[in-house]
Amino acid sequence: MTAVASGGATARPADLKHDIDLKNVSLVFPRPDGDGMLPVYENFNLQVERGSFTILLGPSGCGKSTLLNIIDGVLRPTSADTLKVLGKDLREDPSVTRQCAYVFQNARLLKWKTLRGNVEFGLRGLNVQPEARWAELMDKYFGVVGLSDFTHYYPHQVSGGMQQRASIVRAWVNEPQILLMDEPFSHLDEITAAELRRELIRLWTQDEQRRTIVFVTHDISEAVQLGERIIMLTPRPAEICYEQVVDLPWPRDSADERAFEIEKTLRKVFAEKAGVRV
Amino acid sequence: MTGARLRTMAPVGTTRRTGAGGLDRNPVVRILVGVVPVVAFIAIWWVVTDALNRARVYPTPDIIWEEILTILGGEGETGSTYDHILATLYRLIAAFVVSFVLGTTIGILAGRVKLVFSLVENLVWVFMAVPSVVWVFLFAVAIGITDVVPIAAVSALLTPMIIVGVAEGAKSIPRDILEMAESYKATTRQRVKDVYLPFLVPYLASSARTAFALGIKIIVVAEVIGLEHGVGFEIKYWYGRLFMGPIVAWGIVMIVIGIVVDYGIFGPIERRVSRWKGRPVTEAVVGGIG
Numbered sequence: 001m002t003a004v005a006s007g008g009a010t011a012r013p014a015d016l017k018h019d020i021d022l023k024n025v026s027l028v029f030p031r032p033d034g035d036g037m038l039p040v041y042e043n044f045n046l047q048v049e050r051g052s053f054t055i056l057l058g059p060s061g062c063g064k065s066t067l068l069n070i071i072d073g074v075l076r077p078t079s080a081d082t083l084k085v086l087g088k089d090l091r092e093d094p095s096v097t098r099q100c101a102y103v104f105q106n107a108r109l110l111k112w113k114t115l116r117g118n119v120e121f122g123l124r125g126l127n128v129q130p131e132a133r134w135a136e137l138m139d140k141y142f143g144v145v146g147l148s149d150f151t152h153y154y155p156h157q158v159s160g161g162m163q164q165r166a167s168i169v170r171a172w173v174n175e176p177q178i179l180l181m182d183e184p185f186s187h188l189d190e191i192t193a194a195e196l197r198r199e200l201i202r203l204w205t206q207d208e209q210r211r212t213i214v215f216v217t218h219d220i221s222e223a224v225q226l227g228e229r230i231i232m233l234t235p236r237p238a239e240i241c242y243e244q245v246v247d248l249p250w251p252r253d254s255a256d257e258r259a260f261e262i263e264k265t266l267r268k269v270f271a272e273k274a275g276v277r278v
Numbered sequence: 279m280t281g282a283r284l285r286t287m288a289p290v291g292t293t294r295r296t297g298a299g300g301l302d303r304n305p306v307v308r309i310l311v312g313v314v315p316v317v318a319f320i321a322i323w324w325v326v327t328d329a330l331n332r333a334r335v336y337p338t339p340d341i342i343w344e345e346i347l348t349i350l351g352g353e354g355e356t357g358s359t360y361d362h363i364l365a366t367l368y369r370l371i372a373a374f375v376v377s378f379v380l381g382t383t384i385g386i387l388a389g390r391v392k393l394v395f396s397l398v399e400n401l402v403w404v405f406m407a408v409p410s411v412v413w414v415f416l417f418a419v420a421i422g423i424t425d426v427v428p429i430a431a432v433s434a435l436l437t438p439m440i441i442v443g444v445a446e447g448a449k450s451i452p453r454d455i456l457e458m459a460e461s462y463k464a465t466t467r468q469r470v471k472d473v474y475l476p477f478l479v480p481y482l483a484s485s486a487r488t489a490f491a492l493g494i495k496i497i498v499v500a501e502v503i504g505l506e507h508g509v510g511f512e513i514k515y516w517y518g519r520l521f522m523g524p525i526v527a528w529g530i531v532m533i534v535i536g537i538v539v540d541y542g543i544f545g546p547i548e549r550r551v552s553r554w555k556g557r558p559v560t561e562a563v564v565g566g567i568g
Contacts, residue, residue: 039527097463102462124464126462
């Protein structure tokens with residue numbers, strides 16, 4: 001059990017079922033052309049069970065990343081009845097988002113810091129205590145993703161896949177309660193992406209108490225490979241139009257018949273409901 | 279031999295470029311290309327000044343060389359030449375520090391906060407447009423003849439320049455990096471120390487370089503008024519006696535100081551702070567062979 005990091009155990013009430021609880025969340029943006037308002041979410045509801053691997057699947061531009069930003073506390077919705085993360089209202093206690101860590105589409109490393117320096121930047125920002133544990137935490141997670149020998153390299157000295165691994169370490173090393181992942185493998189070639197998906201599952205399943213993952217993607221195969229629960233969103237204003245539970249053990253094989261069937265169903269629904277052919 | 283082989287192998291049209299590249303890389307040629315124009319310039323000067331035959335007003339290069347040796351010797355007609363050089367350098371460094379601190383602070387704010395940018399924008403252009411001599415007289419009247427005049431005049435000129443350079447850099451910090459810092463709840467200290475400043479370092483280094491190069495020229499102009507010390511005073515002194523040799527000699531000394539500082543201090547600093555921008559390891563290895 002790794003409850004020490006980030007204040008761990010105390011941050012999540014034992015009887016809490018949903019780590020993320022959004023009710024009637026609405027968000028409108030001014031249109032870029034200045035012509036009125038653009039509704040991104042209208043009375044949107046989402047509950048994410050603790051320790052689950054939830055996929056948000058939707059067409060590009062439907063506001064999936066926006067939702068992650070709302071959960072991460074960096075974006076305030078226009079209105080919401082419930083806006084709870086780890087049982088706390090984000091409007092009252094924004095510090096609870098220190099228990100969330102973000103993995104972006106591109107690695108977003110600081111080019112002037114080594115991989116280790118970048119990971120430390122996250123530890124310092126999220127204020128992981130005690131500081132004496134940092135070295136041990138970094139060694140551990142760099143080891144899991146196979147970067148132990150590269151921690152003193154600068155980002156430009158390593159491949160894109162290694163940069164994204166480092167950004168996963170930057171998120172995981174905080175031992176956060178919630179991981180927000182925004183299409184983290186979409187910029188990688190398929191072989192590297194497959195490798196990183198396996199590593200992600202290994203990272204996630206090795207912990208005694210599983211972390212909650214909200215993973216955004218528009219790739220249906222990836223969704224079926226990784227997720228326990230797949231939530232499909234429509235284009236703006238985004239609504240949940242379909243839900244699919246994937247009850248298959250990891251690592252999953254894309255040639256597996258059940259996985260293939262689920263993928264087929266999802267593709268059909270995606271084309272119908274989201275109005276997107278894939 | 280190599281040239282002949284290349285000509286037979288390379289497609290038409292690339293031969294010339296290969297040849298020029300080879301020539302360019304030849305160290306002897308490279309030195310010659312640098313030296314020949316300077317030598318030619320001195321030669322023409324010598325011929326012309328010799329023909330004019332008024333060494334006091336049109337000094338020949340050998341006279342200038344002697345004047346340079348006098349300056350380096352340390353004992354001049356107006357006291358220790360090193361005291362004059364140090365006085366000028368002290369004022370230059372003071373002005374440089376003032377403008378750098380002010381310029382960086384205001385520049386970062388202007389680059390990140392739209393209101394600050396709007397507030398300083400017009401003022402900066404006005405300050406940049408004012409001729410340095412105007413500053414000198416204004417400050418001389420306002421604060422009297424002291425060391426502060428040249429320092430203030432040069433600062434007034436350099437600060438807006440640095441503001442513009444730094445603001446430009448601060449504006450171009452990538453959004454996704456700032457979002458990352460926000461998502462990881464980076465403190466203000468972290469943002470300044472680990473995001474803004476490292477990103478701005480190349481901008482700061484190039485601003486510093488340009489500011490120093492400009493400053494060393496302007497400081498001498500600013501010193502001409504009233505002061506009893508400094509290179510500007512020397513130049514005014516010799517102008518009053520209509521001796522041009524020492525004036526040119528002082529000019530050359532300042533050029534050399536400028537070059538030494540640029541190559542010896544700013545160059546290495548700029549390279550050092552830009553380490554992280556180096557080439558990928560693999561590329562460096564492959565490129566290193568060529």
